[in-house]
Amino acid sequence: MDDASVPHPGTSPRPGSPQPGLPHGALPHEFDHTHADVSGGWLRAAAFGAMDGLVTNTSLLAGVGGAGLGAHEIVMSGIAGLAAGAFSMALGEFASVSTANHQIDAEVKVETRAQARHPVSEQTELVGTFVEMGMSEETARVAAAEVHRDPKQAVTLHLTHELGVDPTEKPSPLVAGASSFVMFAIGAIVPLIPYLLGFSSLVAGLAVGCVGLMVVGAVTAHLTSRPLVRGALRQLMFGLVAVGATYLVGLAVGVGVTG
Known part of the structure; x- marks a missing residue:
């Protein structure tokens, strides 16, 4: 390399001048890599909302199904859980980000x-x-x-x-709240899909909910550059713990009531 093209130590290239090792004077983040926007607050709220919606409503279906309720009652419980959870998540995120x-x-x-x-x-x-x-x-x-x-x-x-906080890059409470609301609703409706299609199988609803958990886990892992399979299985494992525990509670309550 020509020594004339290498800046002298302590000096910096003039604006617009070609820089050594970079194509046409471009900066590395313009051609070699990019960074995700991590300051808006939407990704955490969206991921948390989707996962919470899936876990909450899949567990809710398992609980009321374990208690022995019919398909109609399960669907009504799921829709009520969707509405209550989405509004609760949205208001919680808005209040949390606003307070911060x-x-x-x-x-x-x-x-x-x-x-x-x-x-x-x-x-x-x-x-x-x-x-x-x-x-x-x-x-x-x-x-x-x-x-x-x-x-x-x-x-x-x-x-x-x-x-460790940049006061000029504060997340938006509205964005966080809206992301949480929408993604919770999407996650919560997934285990209800079999029922909305005319099926009345609790097993089908739980299976679809578990698939949804794996998909959300994989997508979140992808967005954070982590192994997809590990992210999917990790979220499925956490969800199964909640679903299993809620089913047992519902089963116990159902037995107690009917007994």
């Missing part, structure tokens, strides 16, 4: 007040943070001074390093 965001906003106020009262100490603290990251003290002092020229940026950087 309010807490972050409170910490922003605390940090802003601290920087207004003790600007030198706060800047010195950032110097120490940069030194711990591997900068020389001289470079750290220059960098900290640059950062503190913008008060908002200084607050963001302090909170990111001190709390």
Whole structure:
């Protein structure tokens, strides 16, 4: 490689100039890899909602079926469980994310007040943070001074390093709540599919619910770059524990009532 194409240590390529080892001056994330959006809050809420819907309603069907109820009662219980669970999940996610965001906003106020009262100490603290990251003290002092020229940026950087939270990338409560509602409803309706198609077999409903658990486990594993089979079997195992336990409870209650 021509030495002229290699930047001198301590210098950075000019904007728009070709960079060594990268095609046409592109950055690695533009051609080699991409990152998923992990800041919106939708993926966790959607995955949790789908899994919870499947486990809840499959277990509910197992419980009422174990108690000896008929197909009509099972379907009514499943639909009621779907509605109640979807609204509960949505409101819970909305409240949870909103509370977390309010807490972050409170910490922003605390940090802003601290920087207004003790600007030198706060800047010195950032110097120490940069030194711990591997900068020389001289470079750290220059960098900290640059950062503190913008008060908002200084607050963001302090909170990111001190709390591990970026106050400019808060998840949306509405997105989390809506994702949770929709995915819970989808997951909850899966074990009801055989009944809605005219079948009245509890075994068929539970089997379809278990297949749904495996599918959701595999999809979640794919989105998080984990082995698909392991993710599917892991979710199925957790679901079977809940379904089996609920069936036994329903069976015991049914025997007790009829007895």
